[in-house]
Amino acid sequence: MDYLFDKVTAPNADFELLARQKQAQLTKPQGSLGMLEEIAVRLSAMQQTQTPKIEKVWVSVFAADHGIAAENVSAFPQAVSVEMVKNFAAGGAAVNVLSRHVHADFEVIDVGLLQTLTLKNIVTDKSAQGTANFSHQAAMTVPQLNHALTAGKNAVKRAQAHQAQLFIGGEMGIANTSSASAIACALLKQSPNALTGAGTGLNSEAIAHKAQVIEHALKLHQQQLDNPLKVLQFLGGFEIAALVGAYIFAAQQQLPVLVDGFIATAAALVAITINREVQDWLIYAHQSEEKGHQQILQALNAKPLLNLAMRLGEASGAVVAVPLLQMACKLHNEMATFKQAHITTE
Numbered sequence: 001m002d003y004l005f006d007k008v009t010a011p012n013a014d015f016e017l018l019a020r021q022k023q024a025q026l027t028k029p030q031g032s033l034g035m036l037e038e039i040a041v042r043l044s045a046m047q048q049t050q051t052p053k054i055e056k057v058w059v060s061v062f063a064a065d066h067g068i069a070a071e072n073v074s075a076f077p078q079a080v081s082v083e084m085v086k087n088f089a090a091g092g093a094a095v096n097v098l099s100r101h102v103h104a105d106f107e108v109i110d111v112g113l114l115q116t117l118t119l120k121n122i123v124t125d126k127s128a129q130g131t132a133n134f135s136h137q138a139a140m141t142v143p144q145l146n147h148a149l150t151a152g153k154n155a156v157k158r159a160q161a162h163q164a165q166l167f168i169g170g171e172m173g174i175a176n177t178s179s180a181s182a183i184a185c186a187l188l189k190q191s192p193n194a195l196t197g198a199g200t201g202l203n204s205e206a207i208a209h210k211a212q213v214i215e216h217a218l219k220l221h222q223q224q225l226d227n228p229l230k231v232l233q234f235l236g237g238f239e240i241a242a243l244v245g246a247y248i249f250a251a252q253q254q255l256p257v258l259v260d261g262f263i264a265t266a267a268a269l270v271a272i273t274i275n276r277e278v279q280d281w282l283i284y285a286h287q288s289e290e291k292g293h294q295q296i297l298q299a300l301n302a303k304p305l306l307n308l309a310m311r312l313g314e315a316s317g318a319v320v321a322v323p324l325l326q327m328a329c330k331l332h333n334e335m336a337t338f339k340q341a342h343i344t345t346e
Contacts, residue, residue: 003158007277010277012046013045019044019045023256037053037328039324040332043325044083044332055165058168059106059109060152062111063111066178067172068213071135073209074178076229084314085172088172102323108122109185126147127241131238134182135220145229152245156253160253171260172239177200178199181335187269196210221235240266244267258325261317284297285321
């Protein structure tokens, strides 16, 4: 997996300067459009153009099962993972509705479901039939980890083949908030009580149990958690690893990424810990209701675009934010300058 450490080219500073200069000339008080201005400037630098646009959006939802589900850390049974993937394939999930609304290309990828589906609308790029129970052993082997990382890279290649201007990664996997929480605890050196939340809707007693399971796993593997790839191998999920691979490769390919909620941001934390320059290519869509999400965002010095009290995952929050990026580009490209509008500024 040497590609993970390959150089990431920074967004173009010359186009960033040109975009900031243009923003200063548009018919508004400077800075009055807030983060919409910053989005336009960043996309100008990323796309190396004075007229940024987000017209071709690619959504990849990675799905996998988790051995940690055996520890009763989710409010839903493990069978829901595969049933939701069927729903994605049929176009009935929230992310399907939202993707259709923004005319995004959508795919769902089985990177590690217990059951293998043969539906034509599912991409199969499978590491194994679910991870191991990380409260007893490493979640995955090194070859399984490498396969999952490559599955993310493959998704970005498909996005590129369709001339995507924006990549969005989503996830589905019952118990994956436990995995994401454990990863965040290991990388941020935080206690499970500080980062463990309700996930799919646990009550306070169940959340406390979930935190205890994570604490036990962290103690069990503490000698192994000395680098981000080990953290991913011992505590991660195949869908989280696929997101990590996708984020790193997208950044290396200079393809902007819109990051979804808690699980996706935990994957971003891993990706940035592996390759720091990946951060420049990530835009954070929203802050979810999951307890640990705000703390990861703060650790990454990330400013999410929205806070709608969402906690669904599956890339839904990121797709909701797509129109904001599109409007930011429209404002940047189509607003008149003071000179064009014959408005004096002196």
